[in-house]
Amino acid sequence: MAINSIAFWIAFMVMLLPYFTVLRQSAKAQNAWLLVMSYAIYGYADWRMLPLLLAVTVFYYFLAPAIARNREANAKRSSALSAIGVIAGVGVLFWFKYLNFCIEQFTALFNAIGVGASTSTMKIIMPVGISFFTFKLISYTIETRKGNIDPERNFINFGAYVAFFPTIMSGPIDRPKPFLEQLKVNRLANSHNISEGAKRVLWGFFLKMCIANRICIYTDSVFNHCQFHNGTTLVVASVLYLIQMYTDFSGYSHMAVGVSRIMGIRVMENFQQPFFAQNVADFWRRWHISLSSWLRDYIYIPLGGSRCSEWRCYWNNLVTFVICGIWHGANWTYVMFGTWHGLMVIVDRAAKPLREKMERSFSLKGKLVYRLSRQAITFTLCSFGAMLFRANSFSDIATIMHNVGEGFGPLFTAGTTLMFSVGALAFLVMLYKEHRDEYGGKALFMHSKNRAVKIASITLAILFILATGELENISFIYFQF
Amino acid sequence: MKKLLTNIVIVAALVITVDVLVGVVTKRLIHDLPDSSVLEADIVQAMENKKADILILGSSKAKHSFVPQIFTSDLHLSAYNAGCDGHDVVYASLVFDSFLQRCQPKIVVVGLWNSMLDGSWRNNSINNCKTLYNINESYTSWVDKHEDWTTRMKMQSNIYRFNSSLVWIGKSYNKGDQHSDGYSPLYEVPKEMSDVEFKGFKADDTEVNQLKHIIAQCNKKGIKIYIILAPDHEIDNAMRKWVADFCKKEGVWFHDYTYEKTIYPEITNFSDAGHLSDKGAQLFTKLFIANIQKGK
Numbered sequence: 112m113a114i115n116s117i118a119f120w121i122a123f124m125v126m127l128l129p130y131f132t133v134l135r136q137s138a139k140a141q142n143a144w145l146l147v148m149s150y151a152i153y154g155y156a157d158w159r160m161l162p163l164l165l166a167v168t169v170f171y172y173f174l175a176p177a178i179a180r181n182r183e184a185n186a187k188r189s190s191a192l193s194a195i196g197v198i199a200g201v202g203v204l205f206w207f208k209y210l211n212f213c214i215e216q217f218t219a220l221f222n223a224i225g226v227g228a229s230t231s232t233m234k235i236i237m238p239v240g241i242s243f244f245t246f247k248l249i250s251y252t253i254e255t256r257k258g259n260i261d262p263e264r265n266f267i268n269f270g271a272y273v274a275f276f277p278t279i280m281s282g283p284i285d286r287p288k289p290f291l292e293q294l295k296v297n298r299l300a301n302s303h304n305i306s307e308g309a310k311r312v313l314w315g316f317f318l319k320m321c322i323a324n325r326i327c328i329y330t331d332s333v334f335n336h337c338q339f340h341n342g343t344t345l346v347v348a349s350v351l352y353l354i355q356m357y358t359d360f361s362g363y364s365h366m367a368v369g370v371s372r373i374m375g376i377r378v379m380e381n382f383q384q385p386f387f388a389q390n391v392a393d394f395w396r397r398w399h400i401s402l403s404s405w406l407r408d409y410i411y412i413p414l415g416g417s418r419c420s421e422w423r424c425y426w427n428n429l430v431t432f433v434i435c436g437i438w439h440g441a442n443w444t445y446v447m448f449g450t451w452h453g454l455m456v457i458v459d460r461a462a463k464p465l466r467e468k469m470e471r472s473f474s475l476k477g478k479l480v481y482r483l484s485r486q487a488i489t490f491t492l493c494s495f496g497a498m499l500f501r502a503n504s505f506s507d508i509a510t511i512m513h514n515v516g517e518g519f520g521p522l523f524t525a526g527t528t529l530m531f532s533v534g535a536l537a538f539l540v541m542l543y544k545e546h547r548d549e550y551g552g553k554a555l556f557m558h559s560k561n562r563a564v565k566i567a568s569i570t571l572a573i574l575f576i577l578a579t580g581e582l583e584n585i586s587f588i589y590f591q592f
Numbered sequence: 593m594k595k596l597l598t599n600i601v602i603v604a605a606l607v608i609t610v611d612v613l614v615g616v617v618t619k620r621l622i623h624d625l626p627d628s629s630v631l632e633a634d635i636v637q638a639m640e641n642k643k644a645d646i647l648i649l650g651s652s653k654a655k656h657s658f659v660p661q662i663f664t665s666d667l668h669l670s671a672y673n674a675g676c677d678g679h680d681v682v683y684a685s686l687v688f689d690s691f692l693q694r695c696q697p698k699i700v701v702v703g704l705w706n707s708m709l710d711g712s713w714r715n716n717s718i719n720n721c722k723t724l725y726n727i728n729e730s731y732t733s734w735v736d737k738h739e740d741w742t743t744r745m746k747m748q749s750n751i752y753r754f755n756s757s758l759v760w761i762g763k764s765y766n767k768g769d770q771h772s773d774g775y776s777p778l779y780e781v782p783k784e785m786s787d788v789e790f791k792g793f794k795a796d797d798t799e800v801n802q803l804k805h806i807i808a809q810c811n812k813k814g815i816k817i818y819i820i821l822a823p824d825h826e827i828d829n830a831m832r833k834w835v836a837d838f839c840k841k842e843g844v845w846f847h848d849y850t851y852e853k854t855i856y857p858e859i860t861n862f863s864d865a866g867h868l869s870d871k872g873a874q875l876f877t878k879l880f881i882a883n884i885q886k887g888k
Contacts (some may be wrong), residue, residue, distance in 0.1 A: 117742040117745060117746065118742060300593065302593045302595065305596060306596055306599075323719040350887060405738065505768070562599070564608075565599075566599055566602050567601055569599075570606045570607060570610075571604050572752065573603070573607050574607065574610055576632050577607075577611075577749070577755060578614075578750040578751055578754075578755060578756075578758075579756060580755065581756075582746075582752060582755055583715075583719065
């Protein structure tokens, strides 16, 4: 059940009523209800996904106490158990997400080197959100091993953490400690939480329907027929796809954060004005924060992080970003996406001394033009990454590069100029808000202290979405992961 | 909490008021909509206003293949081309049913293509007609019977139904009151042409049932019905066979013009692989009229 569907919102209202009334005195009862609703919403699309979710939840629920028990007495055993947890998580992910891809690649490889091979792939349904909940569980295992958290003794609480319905499909990938602690106390209906949560949801709808869905019509028609388009169109589509990715995914994240907030639960923020990033590493500190910080904590730092030789650090960066790419899906385009970002982070790191020297020599630091140029360069590099991400195949990437190399020409507009302008207006509104969030400013519009302004802004936002948004259920990009 | 609830009530009341106002204004605009070449306006005209003795149904292939003026001059019957880009048999049947409520055509021509029959264009028909919910009886009853509860629920909102419609309503009013017979000529001619093959055709039950519905209504009301496949460089042999078998089984006049020897080999008869140029359409319409006059 997608968060932008009517069915979800009806289910959510049904969920809220007992949650804030008959169950409000007991955290246990609220959590049990949360678990039931999470399973119902998750299983609504395809109930066959439920047994796997239940099985992994049971497995990790019993594994964690075993890890904790041996933490002091038998550290080796504890590490082995935690390794089992990590391998099990990766194994589940591999089986459901990557197995068919690997079989196909090996078959192609054997055929290419002349060893005839014909293997049939299996019909494996990939459960929605598998990349998100397996990463949550791996995080839970490692944190238990490190002693940062005690295993959750209450199965209902643990189940609610794993299956928490606003975030199970597309994150944020919540860390266990802050989340589980919130489940220990009952949540009361709080007007501030409800109001702030609802505003986040509204903003999420605005981003998704007025910007992402509008751009999607254009980028789909370009990238699905990239061979017919010239350099101008492909470059514009790549830039637009980065904006689409951001507004689509951050739109979802805003909705997830908002829905959780209404229920009195704070979840991790996933974005922090990434278009204002000064370099690619900074971009990743602001983009899909719950994944990038996960990769930093559980892959980059254990590999040695930046506290090692320069070359080793480059290697660590590259490995982390390649894994980041692979996490997105079983396709070489994602590997290229990860590799590209890894290389850009390395280049930026290698060029840092030179850049700092330049900044000192020309007193560039703090200058608006310099800051804007760096932001523009980062945006351009990330747009190229977005193109790698969106291309349907490796050969499409080659076609796009070839067509861009061939030269530029008239821009393909798909006859959507006017609605495109409406999307552009919505984008400017977004940029204005992001600018205020980045550099600070007085609370305006929906957040104004003036009640009339607040009500008028919210009403206008709702009407703008309804009147100009692309309202049909275009799926979220990150639902496929 | 009381303040929050009051705010929610105020916002809801404002949104509902605007929704009602939008409904009143846009319904009026739709009612007086002038003829224009804008796709959505064309749909409104086909569903709401047009009357003719000969009704042509189909997708863009039909739209660019049949010239109503030639029907009128050769057969002395008024004709209207209700072919619509990217729309399926469900849409064709809605236009047909709406037509029957206004007048009774003497001849119905249905031009088919694979996407009209495999269900892949269904959403276009539902979405592009949504301004006509609660205005057009055929469409309203289709949505109420066949669409899921969420779509029916969304249709209750005027703003949802008229979402983005001001753009094409504005365009239509701007383009003036040109009389349109539905035909849209294509003048561009490609430099080279090769066949594009389609595979894996599978007819969708709903589309087939609607096609059967059109045939049954024609038989019941004594309307002559002709099913055709227009000259084409987009080739779907499985679909061609399926349509031939279907028409044979239903006892309907059918002619497959895909490789029509007077049109197919000449590149200037086509505007692209799947659509006839104006020259090709004129030739084809004359040929089709000659064929039905001969009873071929």
